[in-house]
Amino acid sequence: MTQIPAGWYPDPAPQTLPGRQRYWDGGQWTQHVHDPQPVYAPPVYPSQQYAQPYAPVPVPVPTTPDGQQLSGWWRRVLAQVLDSLVLAPVWIGILAAFVAGRWDEISTWFDDYSSALDAGTTPPPAPDLFQPFSTEMLGLAAAYVVVLAIYTLGFWRWKQATPGKLMVGLRIRRRETPGPMPWPTMLARFLFVQALALGAYVPWLGFLFLIAGLLDYLWPLWDEKKQALHDKVARTNVVLAAPTDQSPGDQPTPTELTAAGMPRRW
Numbered sequence: 001m002t003q004i005p006a007g008w009y010p011d012p013a014p015q016t017l018p019g020r021q022r023y024w025d026g027g028q029w030t031q032h033v034h035d036p037q038p039v040y041a042p043p044v045y046p047s048q049q050y051a052q053p054y055a056p057v058p059v060p061v062p063t064t065p066d067g068q069q070l071s072g073w074w075r076r077v078l079a080q081v082l083d084s085l086v087l088a089p090v091w092i093g094i095l096a097a098f099v100a101g102r103w104d105e106i107s108t109w110f111d112d113y114s115s116a117l118d119a120g121t122t123p124p125p126a127p128d129l130f131q132p133f134s135t136e137m138l139g140l141a142a143a144y145v146v147v148l149a150i151y152t153l154g155f156w157r158w159k160q161a162t163p164g165k166l167m168v169g170l171r172i173r174r175r176e177t178p179g180p181m182p183w184p185t186m187l188a189r190f191l192f193v194q195a196l197a198l199g200a201y202v203p204w205l206g207f208l209f210l211i212a213g214l215l216d217y218l219w220p221l222w223d224e225k226k227q228a229l230h231d232k233v234a235r236t237n238v239v240l241a242a243p244t245d246q247s248p249g250d251q252p253t254p255t256e257l258t259a260a261g262m263p264r265r266w
Helices: 046-050 073-101 103-119 135-159 163-167 183-199 206-221 229-234 254-259
Strands: 007-010 021-024 029-034 170-174 236-240
Touching (some): 073 103, 073 170, 073 206, 183 206, 183 229
Antiparallel strands (some): 021 029
């Protein structure tokens, strides 16, 4: 028989500690055992369980179908305020021209009105310039609409935005198609707003037009497409302007630069 040399071997005893070794003296098992060294595991503290930095879930940004980011409501309001400031001198000039042309009539009415109040008699009626739906008032309203149409439609056609929107980095476009708006789209958008504004002066129904105008103004606050009612009518969106207004097609090609005498250094 081959004699097993003395040495440490796995403990053959039943129910022994896993990994224990017992010494074989060459003829029999001895009482000398060798237990495995316990593996030290450092304690895990609660703070170490979250060692990875917290990554917030990004909030989806509303965009057009082709991915251009839509404007928020407050930026549109700021743009409208800026447009009002730009146009204020024009409105003051138009009103001053109408008042200057009828100054004698207005001055006489003011004197008669003051005298009637002092005497306790019935004041005279206001001049036609201050009467709703009078010829003078309709002329003033027509001048207002003409100037506003030239200002708004002209800048929409030229820059896709009025000066107020340009100042805050906004543009107007069709929702489904980028680029300048065609005339039917611009007219639908402009005339819808003006119809709501002029309808407020219609007897009995004016209150309904006022409510519709307020809803049109506030609608982007809760609309998922960030559209006002006039945007829905014209199928437009107010969007944040791209970093540059120059489209890729407007960039000169290497061939064009070389033909123009520019060295090719790329």
